[in-house]
Amino acid sequence: IEPGVTGWHRVYVAMEPCSSFELSFGPDAPAYEIPNPFIDSGDDDRFLQEFFIAEVDLTDCDIRVRPGGSRFWRDVSIRYIRLVPMSAAEVDHHQQVREMAAVARPFAGYLEPCTVAAYWPHFVQLRDHIRNEMQLNALRGSTDVYVHVIRIGCKSWYHSQRVEWDDSDEHYAGWMRDADPATVAVEEAQAAGLKVFLDAGMNATYVGADAHYAAYTSQFARQHPELLCPDRPMLFDYRQDAVQEYVAAIVNELMTRYDIDGVNLDFARWGHREAYDAPSLIQVLRRIDACRKEQERIRGRRLEISIRVPYEEEQDAREGTAPFATALNEWARDGLVDRFMVELQHEKLFQDKSLEHYRSAVANTATRFWGDMYWGSWY
Numbered sequence: 001i002e003p004g005v006t007g008w009h010r011v012y013v014a015m016e017p018c019s020s021f022e023l024s025f026g027p028d029a030p031a032y033e034i035p036n037p038f039i040d041s042g043d044d045d046r047f048l049q050e051f052f053i054a055e056v057d058l059t060d061c062d063i064r065v066r067p068g069g070s071r072f073w074r075d076v077s078i079r080y081i082r083l084v085p086m087s088a089a090e091v092d093h094h095q096q097v098r099e100m101a102a103v104a105r106p107f108a109g110y111l112e113p114c115t116v117a118a119y120w121p122h123f124v125q126l127r128d129h130i131r132n133e134m135q136l137n138a139l140r141g142s143t144d145v146y147v148h149v150i151r152i153g154c155k156s157w158y159h160s161q162r163v164e165w166d167d168s169d170e171h172y173a174g175w176m177r178d179a180d181p182a183t184v185a186v187e188e189a190q191a192a193g194l195k196v197f198l199d200a201g202m203n204a205t206y207v208g209a210d211a212h213y214a215a216y217t218s219q220f221a222r223q224h225p226e227l228l229c230p231d232r233p234m235l236f237d238y239r240q241d242a243v244q245e246y247v248a249a250i251v252n253e254l255m256t257r258y259d260i261d262g263v264n265l266d267f268a269r270w271g272h273r274e275a276y277d278a279p280s281l282i283q284v285l286r287r288i289d290a291c292r293k294e295q296e297r298i299r300g301r302r303l304e305i306s307i308r309v310p311y312e313e314e315q316d317a318r319e320g321t322a323p324f325a326t327a328l329n330e331w332a333r334d335g336l337v338d339r340f341m342v343e344l345q346h347e348k349l350f351q352d353k354s355l356e357h358y359r360s361a362v363a364n365t366a367t368r369f370w371g372d373m374y375w376g377s378w379y
Helices: 088-103 113-119 126-140 170-178 181-191 219-223 241-257 278-299 314-319 323-333 346-350 356-361
Strands: 008-015 021-025 032-034 049-057 063-067 078-085 108-111 144-151 195-201 232-236 262-266 304-309 339-342 368-370
Touching (some): 008 021, 008 088, 032 049, 113 144, 181 195, 232 241, 241 262, 278 304, 278 323, 314 356, 323 356
Parallel strands (some): 195 262, 262 304, 304 339
Antiparallel strands (some): 008 049, 021 032
């Protein structure tokens, strides 16, 4: 489509509840997936939705639409593409935000290569998808990208030598045979000028889950029921030494095998208190820090440790019944963690939640307090 306009515009697209599609601006630009390959049930909320796509300079630029497809819908019904001219102040703000990310306030994107393979099996290739996502992250102003590669207790979504690979979905198993998603992510992130962190969900065995999720469970979790929480077998019991060794070995493999800038350890995914206490959280980070220091010695450069923790109330932190908030004090004091995030999804995002106890926990240390990677935008 030749829009016949010049200058910066905000671009919107309205569609009926049919298949997703891709839209790009020019022949070599990355594609935006509209609305999202994961939404494919045709629910009522997809009737004539308008989606904001991007802010873009349309001077000498065409708009390219590529019909996609999902598991249920085949037809694409685009009602209109709306172009809204941007004022000089809006264009200036667009540029300032990206300059701020580059210089003063880094911004991390997030990528799950495994998920797309399951939802768009016939239309996406591993490297094409990851390259496109990295280019989109660069356009959005990201400086870092967190690439989800494992949920500890599950099969791996990278070419692990410690954990068997995930073969629960035929399409993703094909991706795994084609290439290592972690290797591809590192290569494409570096090509896009981005730092890359490999992201691990720190506790999810899926033992006792339905058949779909139970297929993810690793052999280690199946073979060692004594290491699971008695009342919640979906979780490893971090208070056991063997669990800490297993976790540290997996994180060490990520730091050893890939040319990454760091790892993100997401404890907020399934951060139930019964699986942890403060001493176990401190000890497992000491094990990981020892691996990190060895890799830094070999590489001659810094590897960052990022942490995401579940929100705990300020009163619980004062009373010593908040294991993550308590551990954070020692993590920061001893330099075990470079940056951390507090999970603020869903209803927590919109309530008056104090973050003062987190700020004070890292005061006068080098540990940086980041905003939550999700910020309630998962849906």
